[in-house]
Every structure is written in C-alpha cells, then in structure tokens.
Amino acid sequence: MKAERWQLDISGLVQGVGFRPHVLRLAREFGLTGWVANNSQGVQVEIQGPGATLGSFVQRIRQERPPLSRIDALQISKLSLQEEGAFSIRQSDDHCERKNAAATLLPDLAPCEACLREMTDPGDRRFQYPFTNCTHCGPRFSIVEQLPYDRANTSMKAFPMCSECEREYRDTGDRRFHAEPNACGTCGPKLQLLDRQGKSIVTGRGAITETAAAILDGAIVAMKSVGGFQLLTDATNAKAVRRLRQRKQRPAKPLALLYPDLETLRKDCRLNRLEQSLLLNQARPIVLLAARRNPGNRITAEVAPGNPNLGAMLPCSGLHHLLMAAVNTPLVATSGNLAGEPICTDNAEALERLNHIADYFLVHDRAIVRPLDDSVARVLRGQRVLLRRARGYAPLPISIAGGSAGGLHLLATGGDLKNTVAASCGEQVFVSQHIGDLQSRRSRALFEQSITDLGQYYRLKPDHILCDQHPGYASTRWATEHALPHKMIQHHVAHFFSVMAEHNYRGRALGICWDGTGYGETEGSKVAGSDLSVEIRGSEFLTWDGAGKVERTGALRPFPLVGGERAIREPRRCAAGLLYTAMGTGAFGHPALRNLFLPEELRVIEQMLRRQVNTPACSSAGRLFDAVAALLGLATENTFEGQAAMAVEFSARESSRRGHFPFTMERQEGLLRVDWQPMLVELLHELEQGVAPADIAAAFQNTLVEMIVTTATEASCKQVFLSGGVFQNRILTETAAEALEARGFVVHCHRDFPPNDGGIALGQIYYAHAMGICDRSAEEGATQCV
Amino acid sequence: MPVTQDEAIRLGHGSGGVMMQHLLRDVVFPHIANQWTSQGHDSATLAIGNSKVVFTTDSFVVSPLFFPGGDIGELAVYGTVNDLAMSGARPLYLSCSLILEEGLSLSVLERVMQSMARAAAVTGVQLVTGDTKVVERGKGDGLFINTSGIGLIEHSLEIAPQRIDSGDSIILSGDVGRHGMAIMASREGLEFEMPLASDCAPLQSPVLELLAAGVEVHCLRDLTRGGLATALVELAESSGRELAVQEAAVPVTESVQGACELLGLDPFYVANEGRFVAFVPREQAALALAALAKNPLTRGSAVIGNVTEGTHAQVILQNSLGSERLLDRLPGEMLPRIC
Ligand SMILES: [Fe+3]
Ligand SMILES: [Mg+2]
Numbered sequence A: 001m002k003a004e005r006w007q008l009d010i011s012g013l014v015q016g017v018g019f020r021p022h023v024l025r026l027a028r029e030f031g032l033t034g035w036v037a038n039n040s041q042g043v044q045v046e047i048q049g050p051g052a053t054l055g056s057f058v059q060r061i062r063q064e065r066p067p068l069s070r071i072d073a074l075q076i077s078k079l080s081l082q083e084e085g086a087f088s089i090r091q092s093d094d095h096c097e098r099k100n101a102a103a104t105l106l107p108d109l110a111p112c113e114a115c116l117r118e119m120t121d122p123g124d125r126r127f128q129y130p131f132t133n134c135t136h137c138g139p140r141f142s143i144v145e146q147l148p149y150d151r152a153n154t155s156m157k158a159f160p161m162c163s164e165c166e167r168e169y170r171d172t173g174d175r176r177f178h179a180e181p182n183a184c185g186t187c188g189p190k191l192q193l194l195d196r197q198g199k200s201i202v203t204g205r206g207a208i209t210e211t212a213a214a215i216l217d218g219a220i221v222a223m224k225s226v227g228g229f230q231l232l233t234d235a236t237n238a239k240a241v242r243r244l245r246q247r248k249q250r251p252a253k254p255l256a257l258l259y260p261d262l263e264t265l266r267k268d269c270r271l272n273r274l275e276q277s278l279l280l281n282q283a284r285p286i287v288l289l290a291a292r293r294n295p296g297n298r299i300t301a302e303v304a305p306g307n308p309n310l311g312a313m314l315p316c317s318g319l320h321h322l323l324m325a326a327v328n329t330p331l332v333a334t335s336g337n338l339a340g341e342p343i344c345t346d347n348a349e350a351l352e353r354l355n356h357i358a359d360y361f362l363v364h365d366r367a368i369v370r371p372l373d374d375s376v377a378r379v380l381r382g383q384r385v386l387l388r389r390a391r392g393y394a395p396l397p398i399s400i401a402g403g404s405a406g407g408l409h410l411l412a413t414g415g416d417l418k419n420t421v422a423a424s425c426g427e428q429v430f431v432s433q434h435i436g437d438l439q440s441r442r443s444r445a446l447f448e449q450s451i452t453d454l455g456q457y458y459r460l461k462p463d464h465i466l467c468d469q470h471p472g473y474a475s476t477r478w479a480t481e482h483a484l485p486h487k488m489i490q491h492h493v494a495h496f497f498s499v500m501a502e503h504n505y506r507g508r509a510l511g512i513c514w515d516g517t518g519y520g521e522t523e524g525s526k527v528a529g530s531d532l533s534v535e536i537r538g539s540e541f542l543t544w545d546g547a548g549k550v551e552r553t554g555a556l557r558p559f560p561l562v563g564g565e566r567a568i569r570e571p572r573r574c575a576a577g578l579l580y581t582a583m584g585t586g587a588f589g590h591p592a593l594r595n596l597f598l599p600e601e602l603r604v605i606e607q608m609l610r611r612q613v614n615t616p617a618c619s620s621a622g623r624l625f626d627a628v629a630a631l632l633g634l635a636t637e638n639t640f641e642g643q644a645a646m647a648v649e650f651s652a653r654e655s656s657r658r659g660h661f662p663f664t665m666e667r668q669e670g671l672l673r674v675d676w677q678p679m680l681v682e683l684l685h686e687l688e689q690g691v692a693p694a695d696i697a698a699a700f701q702n703t704l705v706e707m708i709v710t711t712a713t714e715a716s717c718k719q720v721f722l723s724g725g726v727f728q729n730r731i732l733t734e735t736a737a738e739a740l741e742a743r744g745f746v747v748h749c750h751r752d753f754p755p756n757d758g759g760i761a762l763g764q765i766y767y768a769h770a771m772g773i774c775d776r777s778a779e780e781g782a783t784q785c786v
Numbered sequence B: 001m002p003v004t005q006d007e008a009i010r011l012g013h014g015s016g017g018v019m020m021q022h023l024l025r026d027v028v029f030p031h032i033a034n035q036w037t038s039q040g041h042d043s044a045t046l047a048i049g050n051s052k053v054v055f056t057t058d059s060f061v062v063s064p065l066f067f068p069g070g071d072i073g074e075l076a077v078y079g080t081v082n083d084l085a086m087s088g089a090r091p092l093y094l095s096c097s098l099i100l101e102e103g104l105s106l107s108v109l110e111r112v113m114q115s116m117a118r119a120a121a122v123t124g125v126q127l128v129t130g131d132t133k134v135v136e137r138g139k140g141d142g143l144f145i146n147t148s149g150i151g152l153i154e155h156s157l158e159i160a161p162q163r164i165d166s167g168d169s170i171i172l173s174g175d176v177g178r179h180g181m182a183i184m185a186s187r188e189g190l191e192f193e194m195p196l197a198s199d200c201a202p203l204q205s206p207v208l209e210l211l212a213a214g215v216e217v218h219c220l221r222d223l224t225r226g227g228l229a230t231a232l233v234e235l236a237e238s239s240g241r242e243l244a245v246q247e248a249a250v251p252v253t254e255s256v257q258g259a260c261e262l263l264g265l266d267p268f269y270v271a272n273e274g275r276f277v278a279f280v281p282r283e284q285a286a287l288a289l290a291a292l293a294k295n296p297l298t299r300g301s302a303v304i305g306n307v308t309e310g311t312h313a314q315v316i317l318q319n320s321l322g323s324e325r326l327l328d329r330l331p332g333e334m335l336p337r338i339c
C-alpha cells in the first residue's frame, strides 16, 4: 500500500495529560514513523505509513484518550514523505506557530489513585512524599509561568530531576512520561515547619507529624496549599476556631471544613450522589452541604453560626492527604489572606502578613505562580453550580458556539467585586480564576497580572475592551483609561448573557437578574424618589429578542438607600428607605423603625430622606431581603456579603407556609414596576400580630417567587435565564424554577460560572458576540484569529 | 468618562472627582496649555523682574453663607491665601469680585465684608481691587465671591508635586473632614449629637514658620473639595509616586466620625478649608512636626505616611492589620459599589 505522511493538529485539553506518550505508544503499535510535539495550539503530530493504517491510528487517538484529556478539534493535512526510521517525541518547538490562541492549560488536580497508592506504600520510593504526581494528576495552572507547558516553563524548573525521576520522565511506557512536575523525595520540593519568627522547627516528614500535633493542641497553622496559603485549625475545638475568627477579624462568615475522608465527612453532612461525586472530583471544590442536626455532630457551632449548611472539602493534594491522615479529624481550612485581599502565595509574604493570625507555618519550596483560591460549589435543582471558580477549574476555557466577534480579540474586565477577567478569540472564551474585590491593592495588581497573562498565554491582542457601566468601578476606569476602544455593558445585561453563554443560547429569552447592586442609568427621566437618573438596580427583568435588542421590561419599585454603601452594611437602613417610600414621614413614628434606631439616629435618617442627602435610588432584590431581615429582627449587620439575606433564607426553611403576600404591578414608561408596598403593609401587620418571623420570611420568599412568575408571564417568553447573587439562595431558586416550569417556562441556571459577579466578565464577552458589537472585521488594525 | 460633545455640565463636574478631572483635561486645558497650567499646581509662579511672584484665583459658592466655624467672607480670603501659601509664598494682595443676587439683604453683605476685612487683617493681606455685579433673582445663590491673590516667594526652594521623592514623609496638619460636615449639617438641617464646626483657617503662618525652621519642604497641598483622599491621589498622579498612608494615623474627630457614619460618607473624602499636607525629607520630619506644633492652627500635625519606592502612581491606605486598599478619585457622586 502507498505510504502517506499526515500532519495532525489536535487542540483541546491535550497538554500535560500524557497525550504525547499516548500518541507515541499508538504510533509504535502501528509501526508508524514521525514525531509528536506540544505547541501553543495543543499537540502536533506528523505521522507516516500506509494510508489505511494512518486512518486507524487517528481513529484510535480519538477513541482512547488519556483520562484527563479532551479533544476539541483534530485537523488532518497531507505532507510530502520524509526519510525517517522511527517515531519520537520532540521537545516543544519555540519557533512553532504562536499566533493562535487555542492551546489549553489544565487546572490543578488532586492526586490520582495510583499516586495515592504509592504514597501509602512503605515499599515505594515515594512513600509519604507530599508532592507525588503524575500525568493524571498534580499541580498545573498554579505552577505555569508561560506556555508551552514544559517543566522549564513552570516553577518546577528549580528542581533538577534525580536519575530515577529522569528515567520515569523519559520512559514512554511510564505513567510519569513527560509529567512536567514529576518529583520525588530526593529531588523534589521539601516541607518545612516554621515558627512565627520564620525559624525552622523541623523539615521533611517530621513537619507533618509536628503540624498535626500542634493543630490537635489548638494551634492555627498557615499551610502552603496548591494555590496559596490556607489557615488550618481543629474544627471541633471551639476555642481555637474563635481565636481564628478574632485574629482574622471575621466575626460570622462561615468557614470551610477539610475532612480526612468521605466517611468522616458523612458523619456531619448529608450527601446525595451528585454531591458525593462533586466532593470526589479531582478539582476538589468546597461543596456546600446540609449539616446533620444530630447531637453527635462534633463540629463547633463557631464554624458556621446560624447556618444549616457546612462547606466541606476533601484533600486536594498529597500534602493534604498526609496531614489529614495524621490529624484524622475535620479541620477548618480558610483562605490565608487578609480581608479583601488575594490569598498569600509566597512564604515570606505569608510569614509577614499572616503573622498575627497563624502560630506556625507549614511551607515548602515550590513557588506558586498565581493565587488560586479553593473553588466553591453547591448542588441546586439537582445540578452542580460553581459559586467561586478557581483551583481545579480555572483556566479551562468555555467555547461559545457560533461566537465570532468578527475575528476580533475581546477583553472583558468584569465587575469590581468577586472580579474575574476574560478574553475571547473566536469561539473560545478564557475566564480568569476568581480575583476578588478590586478595592485592595493586591487584588488590583492581580487583576492587571491576569489580563497580561491571558494575553500572553493565549497570544491575544485585544481589539476591544468590555467593562461595566459603574463609574466608580476600578475595572471600568481601567478600561476607559486604556488606549483601546471600550464598550460599557450594563451590569445585569452582563449577568443575563453570562448564563446564556453557559447554555450557548442565542434565541429569544427572558433574563431574571437579581442581585445586590448594579449600576444603571435611566435615559432622560430621573428615578422616582431620587434627584438622579441613576439607579442602583438589582431586580431586573430583561428581554432579548434574539436579534440584537435587550430591553429592560421589569423591576421592583425603587426605594432610597439611606447612606449609600453604608446601607449595605446596615440592613436597617434599607428598612427605613422602604418604610419612608411607603408611608412618608409617618414611617418615623412606626414602631418597626423605632425599634431599629436610637431616636437621635432616626432624626438624622429622617432628615437625610427628606432632603435626599446621600440616598441614591435602589431597586435591588438583595436590599429588599436586607430590609426584611432587619424588620424581622434576623440581622443587624452585614459583616459579609449576603449575611442578612441568608438569615431570611434560613429562617424561611423553618416554616412550611405556602401562601404569599399581596403586591401590585404598574406600567411606567414601558417598564413594569413591581410594587412591594402591599406586601410591606401586610408584613408589618403580621409582625404586629406576633406571627413567627420564620412564617413571615417564608411568605416573603413566596411573594418574590410570585412576582417572578407574574412578571415572566407578562413578558411571555418561554426561555427563562436566572442570574445574579440572589439566585445562590437555594429555596428561592428552586421554588421559582419549579413555579416557572409548572407554567410551561424552560428555566436555565448557571453551572460552570457563578451566578454572582464572578460571571460578569463572561457575560460581557457573550453580549458583545451576540450583539456583534465588534463585528466589523474590516476594521483597521483588527487582529484576525486564525 | 471622557467628556463628549453633546454632554452638558452636571453638578458632578465640580466635585473634584473624576468628572472634573476629565472636564479640565478634555475641555479646559487643551485651550490654555502652557508651562504653568501643565504643572498641576493650585497657583502659578511667575518670574517678574528679580522677584518670584505667585498668582492664584478662587471662586466661592457656599450655602449657607454663614456656618458654624466661619462664613463665605472668611473662606474667600483664607482660600486664596492658602493657595498662595502652598507655594511657600508670603501672601500680599487680593482682589475681591462680588456677584450679588437681586434680593440679597444688605446687612448680610455688610457682615460678609466685615468678615473679609477681619480675615485680611489676620493674614496680613490687603484687598486692593475688585468688581461688583448683580444678577437677577434666582440666578445666583445670594452671593458668590471670587478672589485672586498674589504673593512673593522669599525662599529658594522649589515647592511642587514634581519634587516629591521616595522616602519623603507625609505630614498632615490636623484632623480632617470638619468643614464639609459642618456645611452639610447646617445646609441640610442635620442635628448631630456632637457639634460640628468648620476647620476654616489661614495657613500662611504655619507654612512660613516651617520654612523659617529650615525644613526643606518638597511639596505642600491644602485639602479642599474631595478631601484628603483626592488631594493625595492628585499628588500621586502628578508626581508619579506611590504614597502609603496609615489609616489610623489620620486624625478624625469623634463628631466627624460619628456624622460621617450616619450619613454614609468617608471622612477622607470630605472637604476641608484649613488643612494641608506637607511632603518633607524623612530625616526632617521631626523638625517639621516641632515647628508645626508651635502654631495653634497646626498643633494636631502628624506623620500619616510616606512616599514608597513603588513605581505605580497610586495611594495605598494601610489599616492596622496590614491590609491595603487603594484610594481612588470619586467618580462624581458617591455611589454604592458593593454587590
Ligand atoms: Fe451583580
Ligand atoms: Mg483654588
């Protein structure tokens, strides 16, 4: 048969997953010659042999992929024959085509079964070695400095392999063939336990035993995890957890738990099968689970005060496995950072910045290239949704079918809280890991670094920048001050399109985007009850006609936010704004308000409302939750985002009440304003009557569901998309979805990207694609993606 | 937000925030660009003969005209005197231009003029020329005053943002936020538990005393609209330096703190009329503090931070736990950001 030579260009998740050895084995099996190499687009193969054999070879490549790999595209082109005698793996070629941005980078993954077996086998040379990994597991994104993914381009370049490791790395038949972070106790990273002065206490295996002993003794240990430091302490020791809260100045926000194994975890949490597989996924996210209420629950209430859920995870690295085996009890494992900042990644930085928090520091000498927080997931409506997307998930790209943006590269700067940034080229969208609140200096630096990284890794040169409309956002300012053209996209439009992006949906749709705060300008007219045309929105009903037009069709009736941002910290201010809107100055004599303020405070609040001093208009569902939480006496302060709203959700769970409060709707200049006033009147009445807060909270949530269903019915659009932080509320989301489905709507929620502002950057990109904002491919200087 | 052609002036354009910055950058300065306007200073230093003359102007639109701790007349003198003092100049002569609204009571004007005369005497300046215009009822807020002033530089230092150097100490001359809060309280009829009085004060004497003590001052800036935060951000930008400020080192009185919390305002962004920041070499910080402590107006002076080695033109605010946030210019209006 006639010999042929083919070139295969394979893209997808094909680097760092043992793809090249797999190709090599197959080529040898078929007796073919040629070579395989990584390039910035993925993997390139040149293969030579009888034409029919080449066909079967390609078929096998498609069928028998290594476990972590994913082939997005495999292109074949014919070449002329060459003289060669064998098949080999070529070192990555620096001269290779680097324009294309399709090469994918893998996230960090927990140890595979085979590696775990070696670590627990006293006869194995990796017995109890915490940095054991292979092509099926181990660190990836956290150690990559640049592409292509080769050891020399990772922070493992500091560790020359010993001869044994080198042999594995070179052996095409070995599980560690070209496992870039390959290491062992002889040549790889080493552990060290330090005291607060940075003095070494013990190194190697002893560090784990000592750390375990210190934790069991009530100490707080800062441990260098995969994507940054974690603060660990005994979750069954109330005093230790309280000390952690005090030192971290984190009074009430729930803390995550780290369990030694599934069996122990099951004692404290109830799990369904999906939750179990989520916990065991190699991404190892924190999973929000229902806590068991039995008295045998040893977890101290300090971990998640007043919260019926626990956020739990299983060991995500060899180090975690060894430590958890040594302590054999659940630990609190929270991010090693100062409030509002990214987690510490560097040993010296951690020693300095976490010095007032941790008693000991368990460190190693493998550098973390970028901070990657633990990811957070939960199951909603029988489906997994990521609430924070970082370690284990970032930087996997999402492809948006039919996306093109005229071949332009787009950069989206997201929002200012829970910030992520994103870039797109053709169908591929690359979304950064969770960056955090851009008010902090370190987050701002990480924001800029992430933008640079996206450009460098994927060879992207943005032609347009997309950002939020909020003039006070640092992400907006960065975009507007940049030399490239920018386009501002309204916050909730971005929310809407973020969830449509996840479903690759482009047709007519209704978006229900409920959250805490999103900037929105009303053209021409001023917002009722305000001297501005600006409204802090957060209860949006948006329609997309599938062809290029988004319309704001509904929202809650606005109310003043007394003291602006201050009102977000003090839910009672939302109550004051609500009551004042409903009953004017009569509100200040109402016992419900008098109970919440001192008389001298209320005097100023009254004057602020009358004179409109720092009382921007707000139509946010999140703030409505806050107001209700305050009126029901469920929350006096939001020390973390969503605290008061969660108190309402948890209280409502205690009630089985089905009914809802009345409300009305009025069309104002084409916008359906949903008026909460009748609900407020009824709610205050019940409060006076002494109805239990749980029952009122339940009726309140039922009212929101009814508002959603009624407004959706008005909009008469079958496909409904839910987004925004409010839809992290399980009861509200599940009941609303159920009620909508009962009336024939098709409801779509988030999956791989958070409903909160972590999805904004993705939404900005998808909106630009859908609108064809940048679709002028003929535009001068436009970078074409190939 | 770049200023677009069809846009109209909004109140936010006068707030000292980003909107105003862009208005000046895009609409005003392009037409009057020269060596003086490009310096980003509150006044211009002019070489006339052998003298170095400092020239500045300021308009005063304040409501109410009289407020606890001061009035528009005093402001009109001190405001311009202070701008001159920020070049280390000795203020000498002021002009006074009055724009009166039909219906303004003569006794009010009388009181304002008395106040101006008193303020001129205190600061040793002469009001030497002026102008008076009357506008129709409803076209002015009772009374607007513009003053321009000239002063003389009697030292050989260059005092300007460009002189700010890494390692410099940043000295603040007293507590912040009192003027803005006093004005707002009396304008809006807000009754706070603790009384609020403006910090309105003349700054030429402490500045001249600082220079007399031999402090090699690098830069001075009085805090006005936009408060401490905006002044620092402007200086970071015009000097290209990174500034680090310790939150706890910035004095805020209990009454200002309490009022700001109730109103949801940040005292770092609230206006002052008698406060300044001085950038001095670190080794001279103690000398500078000692000189300032002698003057009752600047007794509360403190080092609040320093200029770092950093290459980003930004202001870092450090809290007691070491967490660092960045101070930004306000966009125009204060709006909630939190989601
Ligand atoms: Fe949002
Ligand atoms: Mg001035």
Ligand SMILES: [Zn+2]
Pocket (backbone or CB within 6 Å): A111, A112, A113, A114, A115, A116, A132, A133, A134, A135, A136, A137, A138
């Ligand atoms: Zn493995």
Ligand SMILES: [Zn+2]
Pocket (backbone or CB within 6 Å): A161, A162, A163, A164, A165, A166, A183, A184, A185, A186, A187, A188
């Ligand atoms: Zn080795």
